Amino acid sequence: MILTTLDKTPFPSTLYSAAEVRALDQAAIAAGTPGIQLMKRAGRAVFDVVQQTYPDVSLLTVYCGAGNNAGDGYVVAALAAQRRLPVQVIQVGALDKLAGDARLAYDFACQEGVAITPFEQAAVPVEGVVVDALLGIGLTGVVRAPFEQAINQINSCGLPVVAVDLPSGLNADNGAVHGCAVKADVTVTFIGTKRGLLTGRGPAFCGKVVLAALAVPADILQTQTGSAEQLELTALLNTLAPRAADAHKGDFGHVMVIGGDTGYGGAALMAAEAAARTGAGLVSIATRPEHIPAILARRPEVMACGVVSGQELEPWLARPTVLVVGPGLGRSPWSEQMLQQAVKSGLPLVLDADALNILAAGRVVPENTRRDSWLLTPHPGEAARLLGMNTADIQQDRFASVKAIQKRYGGAVILKGAGSLVAAEAGSIGVVTAGNPGMATGGMGDVLSGILGGLIAQGMTVADAARLGACLHATAADLAADEVGQRGLLATDLIPYLCQLLSDH
Template identity: 45%
Template structure:
């Protein structure tokens, strides 16, 4: 681009820091610090937790009169007893239910249980079924369990599901690992989960999302300065944060100031994938988009998207002039893993241009043990991540944060680990979790749209990590907007029209 052409301004600041997500170690340390701030009165913190949970139950089910509180032996059970005491005082028919082996096992839980009994409350031993209830409270384990529940606990969890009543989980649905989001065995499916003190990282990604329901947060009067003393393991991005990431363009803009994306892919029979990437790049604000693909796809691509500059490419030498003119390469949609795809993949890696690598570009990366440049962005789904790391998909999904960190360590660049609760990570950066998207997006071609989004932002001047995080958020928010008419049958092309609206707040 000529030096006298106007350029777009730098990307808008992402705004204030996104809210932090914390692991169990930080939460336990935070709890101890909060108790110390209260003069060492740990029971006061439990009292606040139980009261906050009771208010949450009233907010969602104000007509509930029959309350069953399933209590475990630890402090989560203690929170449940405090809630039960409030419900009893309000005139509700309350039953605390526990396993025979789950008598209160901590000093705080024993005190809470004693207060409940002294107020006239009743405790029942679980006999295989729960009493009839308008609402069930899960106070079994909270953040205290990181393994599959045993058979007895599993039976109690199944009874909660069989009750048919709405479920409020305290701190976490029992059986969900709050660090990783894994669900290794039986787990409660809550309608609402109230987290105490700070947001829990594992409840935002992976299998946990099928168990948490609506997430609420009760800070228990914790001062902000106290929370700031503890390191969050990740941060959460939602659609409300998208607008702050896009600055208005100056009136004196030029197409060259918005960057040039070259989409490389579309082997025989796979032209749709690279078309989706190109359209997404255009609708995400790229000033110029070129496509390098097989000759058979040129005419269909131009008919569908005349704004794209489509070139038939059969060799590395034919690709070279296109690479020279481009600012960012989006490589992988429909690329294939045959000789043609391998040759173009090698040329892209050697180009020195910023790269967004998806689909077969990732599979080729895995099979040839190559290293991408440090400013690349990898966008694997769990299966591709498993191939890149040489482990199983189950291992990826068991701890998506750890998998994203390992991908960054192995490849030295930004990574978007796709899936429910997408995790975006990069060396030296706090991971981002995308709190947007929906199950309708689990369809072929969605990743091609994401590739185009990220490449377009990269071309417009976003650094690799911010392009990855903002692109993933943009893509998920577009998916939610497009799913307004229903999730089943949602198509990747349905997102394209939404992108333009979302990048123009």
């Protein structure tokens, strides 16, 4: 995602819920800034972004609803009229619902001679830029008529779209879409970044995000700590301890990857290679015997042992310091025996893929088992099985879902997907804003699990490893996509960039 600020200052890491932003807005008003002044600053910010992004715009069409979001839109229209830029407002919903500051903004637009046409009578715009000021952060239910029709019209007109605060129809808290949502090219968001812009469907609908703080003082912003934070790789890399000049391989732990049932040996190998490239001192694989020759041929640095039962695996577990269980594990009796022995070992665990599905079934690991020393990495489908829900419910509120998994199982959790979320026992939920659609391919989760194992082997807690590992993985994917493109990106394309990103640490 592209995240920037209107004043070109560093993008702040704190992310807010809708309620937290409302509280900041009210605090700014209580401190002496009139609401209409904040609204005019918001409209000015959107107009400035339109001019900077589309300097040759021939016509500005502003779709306005009936709340404060519409008020911001009316200010945009008034400013365009002042600059002699052709502008029109398409009014969606009843004008008599406009009140307070929004009504003052409407009067401002009328004073500047802005043409305002009811939606039912307006023609679909065929040129210029569209500004979406239909619905704000207060939307809770499904989008209904006439807003549904207006959103569909915006999305089908084929023109660039700038959203005011957030795309209409998108939930500010969790990134869910309420029936339909505006697909914006740019979103100008105000005061603080709404966390729903960065996860769930948010990244697909908001385009480039520009934060305009509206000159709200820092002391007011500090009254809300935020319910989530954007994870930033550079800062997280500093949590990885530097290597002593006299270091040896035993200082950096031993990762064992357990997986690779029949036909899935490559998954375990990708995880092992990622662990090694992340800096683990030793890496081994416990897998089906038939995979051993291919593993040694590709990566002789990895120690490979073939095991046909949990009983055969048990003596090998005296060596590693962390286990990565799940890549290519399958759900056979062999798979269940592998997980059973891993859990029994008491070692720190990274659980992925079918290890999570077996865990959710409750046969091998007793239900309600909680551990502080494991790291779970579900995608939405696996998360649904862990919680006994369906995938749509998980995606409807990803923040609540990742918190629920962490509360039930303990340790740390990465809920994968666009805007991956990281939750641990302490601290706010972390949001990963790196990454790209090219990561939607087999093996990406295996590489992530190996990265996480490699970091834990080097002494990181599961919480710190989750935060750094998720960012490292996504950033490596962005670098790889820059080189080879998103379409056709392979999981192993990420591995060389792990070394590059970690080179100074």
